[in-house]
Amino acid sequence: MTPWVRRLVVANIIVFFLQMTVGGVTNALAFVPWEVLTRPWTIVTYMFAHASITHILFNMLALYFFGPRVEERLGERQFITLYALSGISGAILSFIFAPRSPVVGASGAIFGVMLAFAMFWPTAQIYIMGILPLEARLAVFLMAAISLWSGFQGSRMGVADFAHLGGFVGGFVYLKWLDMRQGTKRFRKTVTANVPRDSLSNWKNVDPTSIHEVNRDEVNRILDKISATGLASLTPEERLFLSNFVPPDDRVPPPT
Numbered sequence: 001m002t003p004w005v006r007r008l009v010v011a012n013i014i015v016f017f018l019q020m021t022v023g024g025v026t027n028a029l030a031f032v033p034w035e036v037l038t039r040p041w042t043i044v045t046y047m048f049a050h051a052s053i054t055h056i057l058f059n060m061l062a063l064y065f066f067g068p069r070v071e072e073r074l075g076e077r078q079f080i081t082l083y084a085l086s087g088i089s090g091a092i093l094s095f096i097f098a099p100r101s102p103v104v105g106a107s108g109a110i111f112g113v114m115l116a117f118a119m120f121w122p123t124a125q126i127y128i129m130g131i132l133p134l135e136a137r138l139a140v141f142l143m144a145a146i147s148l149w150s151g152f153q154g155s156r157m158g159v160a161d162f163a164h165l166g167g168f169v170g171g172f173v174y175l176k177w178l179d180m181r182q183g184t185k186r187f188r189k190t191v192t193a194n195v196p197r198d199s200l201s202n203w204k205n206v207d208p209t210s211i212h213e214v215n216r217d218e219v220n221r222i223l224d225k226i227s228a229t230g231l232a233s234l235t236p237e238e239r240l241f242l243s244n245f246v247p248p249d250d251r252v253p254p255p256t
Helices: 003-021 025-029 042-048 053-074 076-097 107-120 136-152 161-182 184-191 213-229 236-243
Strands: 125-128 132-135
Touching (some): 003 042, 003 053, 042 076, 053 076, 053 107, 076 107, 125 136, 125 213, 132 136
């Protein structure tokens, strides 16, 4: 795990342990929209409280799967800013559209991270419930549509749909602001780690069958692209992605 993903997972687990063992913690941390003026800290603290073990489990799994790649892409400072702003915008949207519904959970912040993942790797395969493969951009679109429909239907089963939508909105606005502030070319260069060409020289030895299904299709696509047009044709994002799967070249370097 990357530094901020690790810190966030640990913080959420510690807070959940306190919720289970110390009375009143959940009420102190939960965001209650109509009480925001008297409890303003809850705009942030609600992101660290969860309603059940399954609630925190699914949120932390999503953060574990999507967070590291987004943090590597953006850098630590911009990643935690994305996370925080997405969670805060989730609280704001809940305040506007569901003012009578208390909210807990990191979902809004994590939905912002998932949106960033889909914007950076739109064709990456995501397996819904571990079975249904969808491109990241389609999966995010469907989640947003479901949250929008469910929110205006009354948010059944206690799901904070407007917090989810707020996470999408906050994440999108922040990423677009970064893009506009730095310019597209400079932004891409800033958030994409430089991968030396030599580190990909062993690309022919990549074994797609040993790669997790979530990443396999994208690896195959990049390998096909190299075969057709060469290493030089890869974008910085593709080079960074492939570098995670290319085995080290164990050949003895020529004497100098």
